[in-house]
Amino acid sequence: DVLEALGVNISADQNVVEECVQQIGIGFLFAPKLHGAMKYAIGPRREIGIRTIFNMLGPLTNPAGATAQLLGVYDPKLTEMFADVLKNMGTKRAFVVHGMDGLDEVTLSRETRVAELKDGIVKTYNINPVDYFGKNYSLEDIRGGDPQKNAQIARDVLSGKNGACRNVVLLNAALAIIAGEKASDIKEGIKVASECIDSGAAVKKLQALIELSSA
Numbered sequence: 001d002v003l004e005a006l007g008v009n010i011s012a013d014q015n016v017v018e019e020c021v022q023q024i025g026i027g028f029l030f031a032p033k034l035h036g037a038m039k040y041a042i043g044p045r046r047e048i049g050i051r052t053i054f055n056m057l058g059p060l061t062n063p064a065g066a067t068a069q070l071l072g073v074y075d076p077k078l079t080e081m082f083a084d085v086l087k088n089m090g091t092k093r094a095f096v097v098h099g100m101d102g103l104d105e106v107t108l109s110r111e112t113r114v115a116e117l118k119d120g121i122v123k124t125y126n127i128n129p130v131d132y133f134g135k136n137y138s139l140e141d142i143r144g145g146d147p148q149k150n151a152q153i154a155r156d157v158l159s160g161k162n163g164a165c166r167n168v169v170l171l172n173a174a175l176a177i178i179a180g181e182k183a184s185d186i187k188e189g190i191k192v193a194s195e196c197i198d199s200g201a202a203v204k205k206l207q208a209l210i211e212l213s214s215a
Contacts, residue, residue, distance in 0.1 A: 002144075003028055005151035006206065009213040016213060021064075024208045029063055060085060067092045068179040070172065072104035076113040083115035083122040093118055095175040100126075101139055106172045108137040108164060114175075132171060132190060137164040158203040170194060 004010050010030045012020070020027035056078070059071050073082055073096060082096040094117040099107030106112045111126040129136055141164035144150040157166050173196075174189025183189035196202045 001147040002150040002154060005147035006154060007210040007214070008206075009210075012213045016215070020209060020212050024205065024212060026205060026209055028209070028213070031061070031063075056082075060089070065090075068181070069094045070176040070179055071096045073098050074102075074104050076100065079113050079115035080122060080124055083117045087117050087120065087122060091117060093179045093181070095179055097127075097175070103139075106168070106175060107139075108133070108142060108168050108171070109139050110136065127171070127186070129167075129171065132186065133167050137167070141165075142168050154206075155203075158197060158206060160198055166197070169197075 008028055009016070010028055011033055012028070012030075013033075017027040017029060056073075059073070060082070062069070067090065069086065069091060071082060071086070071094065073079055076098045079096045079098055083094060086094045086096070096115045096117075097104075097106050098113045099105060100110040100113060101107050106114075106127060108129045111128050113124070114127055115122055115124045144153060153165050157169050170190045170193045171186070173193035174183065174186045177183045177189040177192050178185070183192050
């Protein structure tokens with residue numbers, strides 16, 4: 001929803017998404033559009049109204065066949081399991097995360113449980129935001145709202161606004177950057193992410209995605 005509110009064409013055809021990835025290195029894969037089997041699960045999932053096996057399958061059915069991933073799960077017990085599944089699927093480098101405050105991403109209010117896949121080995125550990133930002137934030141500090149509000153938060157972060165929202169983006173981005181072999185540890189990943197934002201490269205990339213996905 002937030003990408004759509006920002007102006008990204010989330011329903012772009014496969015050839016358009018492929019062109020985005022090839023030309024600018026980023027694309028959005030909308031599962032009901034690009035993964036034939038998943039579109040039949042949308043209606044039943046909404047009708048059931050509770051978590052089902054599809055909540056587990058969704059993140060694993062990546063039609064791009066990515067070999068490096070950052071993946072969030074809704075239960076800390078799933079982190080190591082998902083990392084093992086990704087390993088068996090041929091993924092080379094991955095981080096599977098669960099914020100211990102309940103978020104399915106790296107969080108700032110508490111520690112985050114991480115299962116890291118590297119060189120065919122899965123190891124688990126916790127990330128503490130205090131180690132990188134000197135304190136914990138509250139969930140309210142990073143709480144979003146409707147798609148329009150979330151889009152504005154994203155614009156603020158990409159324009160260089162400091163605060164909790166920027167920091168949670170930096171910490172999540174750091175793991176993705178490590179998975180993509182552009183940094184060797186979290187502190188370096190945060191530095192790379194900060195430079196991408198502060199140089200204007202990140203907002204330019206978003207604008208390029210908006211334009212190319214709608215071309």
